[in-house]
Amino acid sequence: MLDANLKTQLQAYLEKVTQPFEIVASLDDSDKSRELSGLLHDIVSLTDKITLREDGRDARQPSFALNRPNGTISLRFAGLPMGHEFTSLVLALLQVGGHPSKLSAELIEQIQQVEGQFNFETYFSLSCQNCPDVVQALNLMAVLNPNIRHVAIDGALFQAEVEARQIMSVPSIYLNGELFGQGRMGVEEILAKIDTRSTGRDAEKLKAKAAFDVLMIGGGPAGAAAAIYAARKGIRTGVAAERFGGQVLDTMAIENFISVQETEGPKLARALEEHVKQYDVDIMNLQRASALIPASHAGGLHEVRFESGASLKAKTLILATGARWREMNVPGEQQYRGKGVAYCPHCDGPLFKGKRVAVIGGGNSGVEAAIDLAGIVAHVTLIEFDSQLRADAVLQNKLNSLSNVTIIKSALTTEVLGDGQKVTALVYQDRHSDQLITVELQGIFVQIGLLPNSDWLKGVVELSPRGEIIVDAKGGTNIPGIFAAGDVTTVPYKQIVIAVGEGAKAALSAFDHLIRS
The missing domain is CATH 3.40.30.80 (Glutaredoxin)
Structure with missing residues (x-):
């Protein structure tokens, strides 16, 4: 064996x-x-x-x-x-x-x-x-x-x-x-x-912590890099994260992280956490930020409150909360989430062996998902809103070679149908004829990009129309002493290697702010 x-x-x-x-x-x-x-x-x-x-x-x-x-x-x-x-x-x-x-x-x-x-x-x-x-x-x-x-x-x-x-x-x-x-x-x-008693105990412990010199909100590649660079300066450093590793944990194959020829998301996330733990960094997991209260005066402390009831204070903050899967926002999606509507083809694909599924999205992630699923399921219908696929040519060539894949372009998904227990069909609108067409299937894999995790910052930190935190060349936001890095920001190209660099830059900027103020 x-x-x-x-x-x-x-x-x-x-x-x-x-x-x-x-x-x-x-x-x-x-x-x-x-x-x-x-x-x-x-x-x-x-x-x-x-x-x-x-x-x-x-x-x-x-x-x-x-x-x-x-x-x-x-x-x-x-x-x-x-x-x-x-x-x-x-x-x-x-x-x-x-x-x-x-x-x-x-x-x-x-x-x-x-x-x-x-x-x-x-x-x-x-x-x-x-x-x-x-x-x-x-x-x-x-x-x-x-x-x-x-x-x-x-x-x-x-x-x-x-x-x-x-x-x-x-x-x-x-x-x-x-x-x-x-x-x-x-x-x-x-x-x-x-x-259940642990949540209250943990919240009180966090409230009692002394203020940090720099506090990272988020533990993905940007937050991890920022923590390492800050801790190496000898300043009091903390990381408060909903889950250490962030979106990387949901990534399968990684082949473009410079100097690492090939790895997987969870493996890279563990390596990031182990690297951070080599330094004097206070890591606080299971903490989802809910509110930001900026310092009321120069030299004051910024406060972050969390859904757990905890709160932390810091002289400088680095917001690195990343992004999440974008949803279709159509009737039936939430009702059948986990009952046929899925967002991770690598995880859930084997459960649909021999069944008919759809993939929503014609970018790299959508086409890769369709290719992977085609080797497991009976048939894949790929639905793309645009008039052409946006995936790399090599991926499109592979997709077109598969006999059990149907590609539908210029299509708007309008509804997920089910029997109350599981998905039974998907409805899309042909954007040329406006005709509504029903496709019978058992699974729908949504691959239409990411949304920044910035809802909790609205009205406090300046955001772009897409909800991304607006940052300058040094990672600074519109509030002195508050910086941001990674997929939650306006920095283009949402890549792990870019997030790592932006995290390091934000930490250096935060340190510079500390010594100058």
């Missing part, structure tokens, strides 16, 4: 296992069960700390549980955790085997003190770059607290469950049989939802 190179790497990791445990597999006579058996035999052949039994009786087959002799852990994989989930498997083996996690002592204690019974189920796809964060977070929580149980389920392998629960977006997380959440979630966010 595993090639020689992967076995060598895995054996090195498994040397960190200190506490013996067993793998209990539940198998049937399917090809996937035979593949899983081969994978598990490869694993146990690499260490004497792990044993294997194949007499499990779990209803989900193939699946396997990782069990300690004292029976204090309930952690299971249903399916073959390869692809993006192979790292989740390796981490689970290490953590069940006694290797400590990198979580802070405070977070570990909070997990261990959570009371109640929490039976989590996570549906993932092997091509989903968002899913491992959820799987790894819940696996670790199951290792640390016997009240927390977790099973990670390959949605493409257990189609009957996916159909029964009407799952059309991954990761989808269920708690005690009820939908708990969809999309990327980390340990802190999951804890905040199951330990």
Whole structure:
């Protein structure tokens, strides 16, 4: 199952296992069960700390549980955790085997003190770059607290469950049989939802913090670069972010970040965070900004308030809140979001295997999505508002070579139709004839660009007609001491490498402002 190179790497990791445990597999006579058996035999052949039994009786087959002799852990994989989930498997083996996690002592204690019974189920796809964060977070929580149980389920392998629960977006997380959440979630966010007392405690802790010399709002490439450059100046630096990594976390292949030939968004986001942590930077996650109160006088403190009830003050601010997927804003879109309307083809594409879908948007992201989906689904209809596609020629050539793709130009999507549970069709208007045309399908992937995350700044910081923060050559806004960087600004070309440079520039400008004022 595993090639020689992967076995060598895995054996090195498994040397960190200190506490013996067993793998209990539940198998049937399917090809996937035979593949899983081969994978598990490869694993146990690499260490004497792990044993294997194949007499499990779990209803989900193939699946396997990782069990300690004292029976204090309930952690299971249903399916073959390869692809993006192979790292989740390796981490689970290490953590069940006694290797400590990198979580802070405070977070570990909070997990261990959570009371109640929490039976989590996570549906993932092997091509989903968002899913491992959820799987790894819940696996670790199951290792640390016997009240927390977790099973990670390959949605493409257990189609009957996916159909029964009407799952059309991954990761989808269920708690005690009820939908708990969809999309990327980390340990802190999951804890905040199951330990409701933590939000208030955390807000009070943030309010009590001393003022920062420079505070980044946003933890994407711009915010991370700004934090590094500021911290290297020896000034008090903080980062308050809704999620560290920002939009990069939702990016699949990255091949144009200079000096890095190829990487993936989540991997780059982790590298950015680890780099920031090399410096004395106070990172505050799960903080979504809601209001900005500029300093009332020169030399005063700017204040940022957050939806959690927390607030922070700083001598200078760098606004780097990035952007989000642009929505169609048509009837039915919100009703069927996660029920056929999706924004991440890499994550949710496998759930539409053999079905008919549409991609909205003819730019690079839309055409790339259509190409990827064409290899999974029965048919793709690409709908573009303009009279021509805007994607690079090489992508258009590839798209035109695919037999199961229909391209419709000069079309305005007007409505998403469904049966109350899931998407059944899409309606578009032919811009030449004004005729309304219905396309029957099961999925719609929206790829029509980005919107700046600047709603909370309206009426305070000067914005462009498109809602972007207007900045000068040094990243300065119309308010002294407040700077901005990245996709939320008017700087053209929304690229990671540009955001990094703009973040560094904003930090240097903030430092210059501090020493001059």
